[in-house]
Amino acid sequence: MIEIQNVHKSFGQLEVLKGIDLTVSKGEVVTVIGGSGSGKSTLLTCINGLEPINSGKILVDGVEVHAKSTNVNALRQKIGIVFQQWNAFPHLTVIENVILAPRKVLGMGKAEAEAIAEKQLRHVGLGDKLTTYPSRLSGGQQQRMAIARALAMSPDYMLFDEVTSALDPQLVGEVLETLKMLAEEGMTMICVTHEMGFARDVSNRVAYFHKGIMAEIGAPAQLFGDPQHPETRSFLASVR
Amino acid sequence: MIEIQNVHKSFGQLEVLKGIDLTVSKGEVVTVIGGSGSGKSTLLTCINGLEPINSGKILVDGVEVHAKSTNVNALRQKIGIVFQQWNAFPHLTVIENVILAPRKVLGMGKAEAEAIAEKQLRHVGLGDKLTTYPSRLSGGQQQRMAIARALAMSPDYMLFDEVTSALDPQLVGEVLETLKMLAEEGMTMICVTHEMGFARDVSNRVAYFHKGIMAEIGAPAQLFGDPQHPETRSFLASVR
Amino acid sequence: MFDYTFQWNQALARLPRMLDGAVVTLEVAVLSMLIGIVFAMILTLMRLSDSRPLKAIAATWIEIARNTPALLQIYMAHFGVASFGIHFSPFTSLLIGITFNNAGYLAENFRGALKAIPDTQARAGRSLGMSSLQSFRYIIVPQMLRISFLPMTNQMVWAVLMTSLGVTVGMNTDLYGVTQDLNALTFRTFELFAIAAVIFYIITKIITLGARLIASRLFRY
Amino acid sequence: MFETSLTAADFLFLAKGAGMTIIVTAISVVIGTILGILFGVIRVQLGAILSAPLTFFLDIFRSVPLLIQLVLANAFLGMVLKLQLSGFFVACMVLSLYTSAYCAEIVRGGIDAVPATTRRAARSLGMTWVQDMRHIVMPLATRVALPSWIGLALGVMKDSALVYVVQVTELLKSTQILITRLQEPLFLLLICGAFYFIISFPLARFGGYLEKRWSND
Amino acid sequence: IAGAAHADKLDDIIGSGKLRCAVVLDFPPMGMRDDKNEPIGFDVDYCNDLAAALGVTAEIVETPFPERIPALMSGRVDVGVASTSDTLERAKTVGFTVPYFAFEMAVTANNETGIASYEDMKGHTVGAVAGTYEAIALEAQVNEWGDGTFRPYQTQADVFLALSQGQLDATVSTSTVAQATVNSGNFDGISVVGKAPFDTDYVALFTNRNEYGLLNYLDLFVNQQVRTGRYAELYEKWVGGDLPSLVVPDVYR
Numbered sequence A, B: 001m002i003e004i005q006n007v008h009k010s011f012g013q014l015e016v017l018k019g020i021d022l023t024v025s026k027g028e029v030v031t032v033i034g035g036s037g038s039g040k041s042t043l044l045t046c047i048n049g050l051e052p053i054n055s056g057k058i059l060v061d062g063v064e065v066h067a068k069s070t071n072v073n074a075l076r077q078k079i080g081i082v083f084q085q086w087n088a089f090p091h092l093t094v095i096e097n098v099i100l101a102p103r104k105v106l107g108m109g110k111a112e113a114e115a116i117a118e119k120q121l122r123h124v125g126l127g128d129k130l131t132t133y134p135s136r137l138s139g140g141q142q143q144r145m146a147i148a149r150a151l152a153m154s155p156d157y158m159l160f161d162e163v164t165s166a167l168d169p170q171l172v173g174e175v176l177e178t179l180k181m182l183a184e185e186g187m188t189m190i191c192v193t194h195e196m197g198f199a200r201d202v203s204n205r206v207a208y209f210h211k212g213i214m215a216e217i218g219a220p221a222q223l224f225g226d227p228q229h230p231e232t233r234s235f236l237a238s239v240r
Numbered sequence C: 001m002f003d004y005t006f007q008w009n010q011a012l013a014r015l016p017r018m019l020d021g022a023v024v025t026l027e028v029a030v031l032s033m034l035i036g037i038v039f040a041m042i043l044t045l046m047r048l049s050d051s052r053p054l055k056a057i058a059a060t061w062i063e064i065a066r067n068t069p070a071l072l073q074i075y076m077a078h079f080g081v082a083s084f085g086i087h088f089s090p091f092t093s094l095l096i097g098i099t100f101n102n103a104g105y106l107a108e109n110f111r112g113a114l115k116a117i118p119d120t121q122a123r124a125g126r127s128l129g130m131s132s133l134q135s136f137r138y139i140i141v142p143q144m145l146r147i148s149f150l151p152m153t154n155q156m157v158w159a160v161l162m163t164s165l166g167v168t169v170g171m172n173t174d175l176y177g178v179t180q181d182l183n184a185l186t187f188r189t190f191e192l193f194a195i196a197a198v199i200f201y202i203i204t205k206i207i208t209l210g211a212r213l214i215a216s217r218l219f220r221y
Numbered sequence D: 001m002f003e004t005s006l007t008a009a010d011f012l013f014l015a016k017g018a019g020m021t022i023i024v025t026a027i028s029v030v031i032g033t034i035l036g037i038l039f040g041v042i043r044v045q046l047g048a049i050l051s052a053p054l055t056f057f058l059d060i061f062r063s064v065p066l067l068i069q070l071v072l073a074n075a076f077l078g079m080v081l082k083l084q085l086s087g088f089f090v091a092c093m094v095l096s097l098y099t100s101a102y103c104a105e106i107v108r109g110g111i112d113a114v115p116a117t118t119r120r121a122a123r124s125l126g127m128t129w130v131q132d133m134r135h136i137v138m139p140l141a142t143r144v145a146l147p148s149w150i151g152l153a154l155g156v157m158k159d160s161a162l163v164y165v166v167q168v169t170e171l172l173k174s175t176q177i178l179i180t181r182l183q184e185p186l187f188l189l190l191i192c193g194a195f196y197f198i199i200s201f202p203l204a205r206f207g208g209y210l211e212k213r214w215s216n217d
Numbered sequence E: 001i002a003g004a005a006h007a008d009k010l011d012d013i014i015g016s017g018k019l020r021c022a023v024v025l026d027f028p029p030m031g032m033r034d035d036k037n038e039p040i041g042f043d044v045d046y047c048n049d050l051a052a053a054l055g056v057t058a059e060i061v062e063t064p065f066p067e068r069i070p071a072l073m074s075g076r077v078d079v080g081v082a083s084t085s086d087t088l089e090r091a092k093t094v095g096f097t098v099p100y101f102a103f104e105m106a107v108t109a110n111n112e113t114g115i116a117s118y119e120d121m122k123g124h125t126v127g128a129v130a131g132t133y134e135a136i137a138l139e140a141q142v143n144e145w146g147d148g149t150f151r152p153y154q155t156q157a158d159v160f161l162a163l164s165q166g167q168l169d170a171t172v173s174t175s176t177v178a179q180a181t182v183n184s185g186n187f188d189g190i191s192v193v194g195k196a197p198f199d200t201d202y203v204a205l206f207t208n209r210n211e212y213g214l215l216n217y218l219d220l221f222v223n224q225q226v227r228t229g230r231y232a233e234l235y236e237k238w239v240g241g242d243l244p245s246l247v248v249p250d251v252y253r
């Protein structure tokens, strides 16, 4: 369970998150939508402790992420994250990308790590690209590799930050398919996305962010069909 | 009048133009369409002598472009050319870009050159950008500046090589407008383009290039309405 | 006008000794590079650290190394520090001088290389649960070394050329030192130094070609 | 901290050495840059194969220790060709060629950085090769090359410390002469180092600043 | 000028009105600098005498030991007045006169090492000026002992600097230089501890090998310096003590 409790976060003078409350239960898929700069990415990086927060609390399985005593590296093993920019490690082959963290962080043996990596890569449809370098992959393939890389750590939670928005339109589908598959397998996920169709089809709840505030949250049918907040309404109108 | 007579041109082993014949009369607008690599750009760079040819002849107003005795620099003053890639001189302001050639090539005085440059820039709608650097211009503005720069040499002919294909869709219109205006003013033009609408509306004749051969040429209505060559048909089908 | 008589056999008879000198030259250059890379890494980390004194020390080292003559640095490593009662042999002094110089230039290269690596790379590593040291070691450093491989090759060439400055601190076993000794014996200045020049040229060519080979094998991405 | 027997005359002596360093550097950098531009343009113009002999010749200056270049040039010009040349002349000549070898690389890089399409645009406006070079290529290449060129000029200044082997008394040699008499190696070496640093550091910083500024637009 | 090219060097010097001497200026008392950094010393005076005899003005060109011959060969100097040992190996390249000075070799040691004689140097770090007679001999000696290290430095000053800093334990140099240096008081903690059993180091003026006219003149000049007492006078002025004989026993020259 991920519990976000009244989280405030500023970059210098700029308050980016102005008191966010959100609880994501096991097996739930929450989609986050909202305008540029509304703080969506920031929230995700706070959840896995890549950014400090100013006040409030974030608990992952009851462990407070930003507590001094918390071992964030261990915590992050539970939380996979995939970013908008493809973050393939360019100097490693696809399979080396995937086994690096299991080997160095979990201390897995080479054979074991490779077995897991192969399984995950086949899972996302990259079974035939194991020894390719990322520069030879399309953007969509790179994103799927990044997903496999995160999955290889056997995370309990996955965070996705606009994983399709830097892709050519024809590549978006393959990545969304992968996400859908994960959701169906019962992975707990928070997805920041601009793909409204995806949000509607896959998520249990959709949250709308506006200027650092979670303006509205609800089941997709409710939020898309009958948005309460005027900002939500105008945002939805603009993206359609 | 531009007369192209059985021109052959190779890059190393690769024969790019395989015997092209084309005569463009004063005041005529000829559009060239065709697949990638079919030799369209190469033909334009041969016309103003930027590339040598292997056999055949190109005559501009009766002067043979590739004859040893021809002063190509003088000849090029008659022929303006604008390329697909924006070729602004980045270290010069817009007006400096435009007056450079008139001053250095035609030996014009500063005041005179500036007067002409201003006129041409206003003509293409950049009257308010005179002292801006090209890096501050949008792609469309850069292309229009390139057109003004060519026009400032008072050319008799203008060659355009896919001047809109590197532009964002919303910027294409403004450049095509400029071309249309030039055509209406009676400029003799050869335009390589992928904009079929433009080709249909503006040109007197449309030529279809296929693998170094001018497969078909005719009035737009004829070529678009009733293409003779099977390749033309499949090309037109693919771009629509 | 051309009445100088070349006595190549006189000089060529000494070729074996000069080749021994070339080995020492290479030894100094390689050692100074290896140690220099380690120090450059440390300097780079110091620069990235939040500690002001560490930053200042790193910056001072780098700027002095880059803004004073290598000859002065080597001379300083021998005669300068001896004023504090610290004595280094000519070999060590030369090694220290060149290493100091290498580390300064390399650290500057590394900094440029780091700038070229998007910081999302480190983030990606961290978010997989790697410690900051792990993500530096496994993700940043390999990419950094690739980007600065060419500058490193150039620095290696300079290190070889810099060994010629060892004579000023009493070094006489390296290629230049040997050549100078032989010159004192025979005074066949032109012939001896011409041969030394050829050997130096060959060494640097081997380094650049070797580096290209290594790069093509190492960096396949 | 320092008790020194350095006199005003000694400082003057050092200043003379520093002056020599600056003069040798200035002459070499000016001549070397002119030659370097020439060589660089020739290399670009002729292409890799035709300019191979020139490339090889210039490569020698970057592959042989400067000390040996100086000794060899001195021995060759004097002993073999029997030319009566001053050490100053030999120093400037060798350093100029040395500079030109590096400068040619910088110039080549700068010219290569000018997009071919930009040059085509210039030529298609009727500009001659020379006009294209003068008004388009050189201004653009300069932006790419200037930071490296500043680095080169400073490098030559530091390397000019080696011209003592052809009997030119520049700054470091002057320092050594004073060390001989005064026996204050550390203090004198620090003064000498400070001089190089004071000239080199701000200029190097300026080069870095230019690089940053120009790479942004 | 065309005529001058065919004239011999002696004519050239007289014609140009200038005599350029290679002198080593960190080799007291033969060559050094006064506190205005002007060249002085035995060799400097010797060059001035030679110039006076030729009726021209002298120009002192400072040359480190390793650069003496290159300076001559490259035409930068006319004559070497630079305490140069007349070895056969070198005579293949340059022409030597009869000896104009003779050195005894002395051992100078850092006081803290306890070295008190030539033999005591065995096993220590010793050094001398690269390219000199004593350096070549000492390096051979160290190799023969098979123990200890030999280090050549570029200049005599660097040698004594290293010695006083304790980087060298002892050095062999000409006794005149050793004495002059120790007496100068510039260097702390070093003393001359004894003679080195090397052959007397005869040093000669040198010029180009094929300039017989000039070589003849120089031979006679050296001879005249002794005959007129100027040699003794200069020796007294710069060195002092017993005047070394320039005659090699049992041979003609």
Ligand SMILES: Nc1ncnc2c1ncn2[C@@H]1O[C@H](COP(=O)(O)OP(=O)(O)OP(=O)(O)O)[C@@H](O)[C@H]1O
Pocket (backbone or CB within 6 Å): A011, A016, A034, A035, A036, A037, A038, A039, A040, A041, A042, A043
């Ligand atoms: N490291 C940082 N330092 C300073 N400001 C930052 C930093 N990261 C983000 N910001 C600012 O915080 C605000 C929120 O950024 P964030 O990336 O969370 O928005 P977002 O909702 O993800 O937008 P988008 O849809 O464009 O990705 C923006 O104004 C951004 O400029």
Ligand SMILES: Nc1ncnc2c1ncn2[C@@H]1O[C@H](COP(=O)(O)OP(=O)(O)OP(=O)(O)O)[C@@H](O)[C@H]1O
Pocket (backbone or CB within 6 Å): B011, B014, B016, B034, B035, B036, B037, B038, B039, B040, B041, B042, B043
């Ligand atoms: N400078 C060159 N050297 C070698 N080959 C070239 C050169 N310029 C063009 N080519 C080749 O000549 C062929 C024709 O090129 P050209 O640019 O004329 O085609 P195009 O019809 O303009 O295509 P596009 O629509 O892609 O611009 C291509 O195969 C191209 O690769």
Ligand SMILES: [Mg+2]
Pocket (backbone or CB within 6 Å): A040, A041, A042, A161, A162
């Ligand atoms: Mg974002």
Ligand SMILES: [Mg+2]
Pocket (backbone or CB within 6 Å): B040, B041, B042, B161, B162
């Ligand atoms: Mg084209």
